[in-house]
Amino acid sequence: MSFSHAHLLGIEPLAPSEITTVLDLADQYVDLNRRPEKHAEALQGLTQINMFFEASTRTQASFEIAGQRLGADVMNMAMQASSLKKGETLIDTAMTLNAMHPDLLVVRHPHSGAVDLLAQKVNCAVLNAGDGRHEHPTQALLDALTIRRAKGRLHRLNIAICGDIAHSRVARSNILLLGKMENRVRLIGPPTLMPAGIRDFGVEVFDDMAEGLRGADVVMMLRLQRERMDGGFIPSEREYYFRYGLDAEKLAFAAPEAIVMHPGPMNRGVEIDGELADDINRSVIQEQVEMGVAVRMAAMDLLARNLRAPAEGVMV
Numbered sequence: 001m002s003f004s005h006a007h008l009l010g011i012e013p014l015a016p017s018e019i020t021t022v023l024d025l026a027d028q029y030v031d032l033n034r035r036p037e038k039h040a041e042a043l044q045g046l047t048q049i050n051m052f053f054e055a056s057t058r059t060q061a062s063f064e065i066a067g068q069r070l071g072a073d074v075m076n077m078a079m080q081a082s083s084l085k086k087g088e089t090l091i092d093t094a095m096t097l098n099a100m101h102p103d104l105l106v107v108r109h110p111h112s113g114a115v116d117l118l119a120q121k122v123n124c125a126v127l128n129a130g131d132g133r134h135e136h137p138t139q140a141l142l143d144a145l146t147i148r149r150a151k152g153r154l155h156r157l158n159i160a161i162c163g164d165i166a167h168s169r170v171a172r173s174n175i176l177l178l179g180k181m182e183n184r185v186r187l188i189g190p191p192t193l194m195p196a197g198i199r200d201f202g203v204e205v206f207d208d209m210a211e212g213l214r215g216a217d218v219v220m221m222l223r224l225q226r227e228r229m230d231g232g233f234i235p236s237e238r239e240y241y242f243r244y245g246l247d248a249e250k251l252a253f254a255a256p257e258a259i260v261m262h263p264g265p266m267n268r269g270v271e272i273d274g275e276l277a278d279d280i281n282r283s284v285i286q287e288q289v290e291m292g293v294a295v296r297m298a299a300m301d302l303l304a305r306n307l308r309a310p311a312e313g314v315m316v
């Protein structure tokens with residue numbers, strides 16, 4: 001097993017074999033999580049602190065459950081109540097926590113690059129739980145595991161990522177991961193929601209769902225990230241749903257066995273039809289949540305192994 005990193009800050013530095021290592025270990029944790037007795041000891045004695053500077057439901061809950069199942073002492077910093085309110089900087093807060101000797105720090109922050117910066121200042125393993133519109137590596141890994149289990153492979157698939165690409169760290173991490181594993185990635189969305197220079201990432205770009213979805217094996221929908229928009233990116237939600245909202249009719253353009261994904265939280269009736277999202281024959285949205293816990297267990301387990309006995313050539 002090889003995973004030669006001290007932190008998990010993004011998909012960018014990971015080799016394809018390291019992605020496979022995380023997913024293989026996560027498969028074992030899926031089995032453990034389906035048993036009534038779910039405890040393992042990979043993080044026994046270690047302290048995990050979750051610092052979420054942005055709202056989160058599933059990611060935070062999932063990291064918390066993952067740590068507890070592996071025996072860590074898990075603490076959620078109540079960021080709303082912390083000294084940040086009193087003007088303390090991110091780095092001061094991190095240094096204060098660092099002095100309490102945590103082993104794993106899970107961080108979500110609204111600014112791209114903030115988590116990387118923090119990782120340079122502390123001496124524990126840092127996991128990026130989403131930084132601005134930059135990366136969200138555990139989301140891409142859980143999406144990859146979901147795809148691999150549903151399709152039986154993670155290469156040479158046609159994968160369509162649809163919607164608000166410009167503001168999405170989920171899209172960015174997925175584009176990197178799916179590209180490294182040699183899939184064909186197509187992005188579909190209005191030109192106003194497509195980041196400049198995105199074609200350099202080796203993707204195809206469409207602004208029409210019928211064209212972009214043709215023959216897709218996987219259809220990944222994204223939320224309109226209104227909190228990151230400062231004005232008129234779309235004419236109206238109604239119009240957006242009409243052109244880009246996924247319903248059974250548009251899904252018919254994809255391959256017959258295509259699966260439907262969404263990282264959550266979903267806006268039913270904006271980017272996806274509620275009935276389709278709940279259709280267990282097409283939608284794997286609940287599986288994504290299940291895989292999230294297993295992938296986070298695997299990622300923290302691998303980082304903890306490097307903490308306890310640094311592997312040859314661990315990159316800090």
Ligand code: NCD
Pocket residue numbers: 058059130136139169170222223225263264265
């Ligand atoms: C995503 C995020 O926070 O980037 N959600 C998640 O982690 N499940 C996507 C989103 O907020 O739309």
